[in-house]
């Protein structure tokens with residue numbers, strides 16, 4: 001290991017990041033966004049920086065607030081009901097007779113708890129559904145209902161660990177899909193430029209003009225991708 005490597009490894013971790021890790025470890029990981037943030041981790045970061053109170057997570061409820069208060073050395077608060085109420089654990093169920101296979105529910109599920117293919121009936125895997133509700137609103141057939149789990153049981157830390165792992169795996173997969181798609185699309189303009197090079201029905205000037213148009217379009221697309229890729233903050237849309 002050279003000196004530069006040692007310097008990198010010795011760089012102290014950001015205390016706010018470490019605190020956000022500890023807070024995130026206490027959150028339920030349903031990724032339901034009821035707290036007003038785009039998931040548990042952004043909410044943890046907001047608590048760590050002091051920009052959000054500890055009482056915005058209905059799935060965590062009163063016990064969750066107590067854990068956060070204990071970690072942060074603060075007095076517990078009552079749940080802020082503007083973010084929802086504590087409820088018994090529920091899971092989504094699809095009325096398969098009505099499902100048209102549009103896949104919108106799959107796209108909205110943060111933990112890949114729905115299986116199905118385009119124009120095929122969809123089904124929820126109840127053992128991994130977090131009860132986040134996020135699939136209900138996008139369904140154009142109103143055929144997803146949230147059903148209480150029987151026998152009733154509390155959301156456990158094991159459930160949270162499974163949800164965290166599934167959410168992480170999905171996030172990585174979506175990021176990879178996005179990269180793959182961008183790479184695939186990026187090859188098309190290059191192929192277009194090659195095709196222009198091979199055209200014998202164009203004068204050199206015409207070929208150069210067309211190539212300039214393609215290159216300008218590529219530049220605009222690159223700038224747009226850079227804008228889209230820029231961080232947009234933690235608040236849920």
Ligand code: SF4
Nearest residue numbers: 032033035039040057
């Ligand atoms: S409200 Fe939902 S997204 Fe927000 S911290 Fe709680 S479980 Fe996570």
Ligand code: SF4
Nearest residue numbers: 109129130132133135
């Ligand atoms: S199936 Fe619906 S309720 Fe269950 S985790 Fe997925 S989006 Fe949430």
Ligand code: SF4
Nearest residue numbers: 099100102103105139
């Ligand atoms: S959103 Fe509704 S209609 Fe579309 S696939 Fe899911 S359950 Fe079926």
